[in-house]
Amino acid sequence: MREELHRFFRAARGAGVRVSPAESIDAMKAVADVGFGDRAILRDTLLLTLAKSQDEKQALGECFDLFFSQPEVKDEAASDDAAEGAKPDSIEGETQPGDPSAPSPELGELAQMLMSRDRNAIAAAMANAANAASLSDIRYFTQRGIFSTRILDLLGIARLRDDLDALTATSPAEAERLAAALDALRENVRDVVSQALLLYGREESENLRHEILRNAPLARLERRQVEQMKALIRAIARRLRERYSEPRKRQRRGHLDIRRTLRRNAAWGGVPFLTSWKRRHRDRPKIVAICDVSGSVAQVSDFFLLLIHSLHEVVDDVRSFAFSGHLIEVSDILDTRSPEEAMSEIMSKVGFGSSDYGGSLVDFEKGWIRAVTAKTTVIVLGDARTNNLDPRADILRRISERSKRVVWLNPEGRMAWGWGDSEMPRYAAFCSVVRQCATAKQLERAVSDIVAAYQ
DSSP: OHHHHHHHHHHHHHTTOOOOHHHHHHHHHHHHHHOSSOHHHHHHHHHHHHOOSHHHHHHHHHHHHHHTOOOOOOOHHHHHHHHTTOOGGGOTTOOOTTOTTSOOTTSOHHHHHHHHTOHHHHHHHHHHHHHHTTGGGOOSGGGHHHHHHHHHHHHTHHHHHHHHHHHHHHOHHHHHHHHHHHHHHHHHHHHHHHHHHHHHSHHHHHHHHHHHHHTSBGGGOOHHHHHHHHHHHHHHHHHHHHHHSSOOOOOOOOSBOHHHHHHHTGGGTTOOSSOOBOOOOOOOOEEEEEEEOSGGGHHHHHHHHHHHHHHHHHOSEEEEEEESSSEEEOHHHHHHSOHHHHHHHHHHHHTTSOOOHHHHHHHHHHHHGGGOOTTOEEEEESOOBOTTSOOOHHHHHHHHHHSSEEEEEESSOGGGTTSTTBOHHHHHTTOSEEEEOOBHHHHHHHHHHHHHTTO
């Protein structure tokens, strides 16, 4: 049963339950004490030792019910007989003592099992064949046919085909019964494989779907993908919080500071009882984020705002601004509202208008230029399309001179920069970093690199 528990832990991880090696060891010790006799006690034991939240408890309970349930063995021949009105105690084809219709001993083991309609034996044989075929290794729906074929081969379908050919020549009625039983067996195997795919393939399928979504252009998402992308961005924001919101670890000692060490140990004749080490000073993070929420980037504005919202949870000193035709500060909104509420309020105030980068930069210089210091990283999120208005790149130059660095994240492809009303090349001259952020993966990497620079 140890292997069975290992498979269950794998299925639980696929269901979204975090099971560490230490937790799996604790669970196995607890199961060793309570045993496998009572399924309800076993279920409660695993839930108590593995689930760490109400959501994990629900997911683990559903996973347990699915894992320890066996698909019902279907008997197509028996259902056909029942439909014809045969009596339950004398169903045609059932093996009774001395019954002349009992399967011939010349038939193979699988054929005899199917002809006798021993459902327990069939279920046990399928379980053994599934284990031998390593069914727990299934990951993708495209593998269902492969594993079904493996299980049928291990059950002995090759011999069964020979038996079916022999019966067709000698006893057509028996051959018909065996063919119907074979069809039911194939369906049973498909059910077993489908159940295994639900258990072991969810994690890989989810990872594959997320990877495809992470690389999908934000501006060309289908309507049904928008909510999925928002969920993915929230997961990215959560990873950023978990990675960077923890207190910074103690800095590792740098190189030995020889001068200070000698001075500290002068009283002992220079014997280095006390040592001094050179340490690199790290500034506290200070970020100013300016986000374009105009109509030209309407489809990606929500995702930009979600990431900015995560910055407010990761970094202490963040001031955020949003603009279309004019610019406003939205720091208080992002600090006090949930992501959905904050995005809705910001978009209702300044969203979906015609972008005026020059006018918005003028607003920022008049009202908040003092927020930019030599320790500030300025992040601009936008497509740099000015609607042929004055881009006021001179203001961005002054911001660049006052700040530590300016990072521009553009949702458009690089081939579009400088074409039409795009002023990206002019703005890029005053930026320390310019990145294309057309996908969730690029956006996560950019924001992660910005925050990591302060760690």
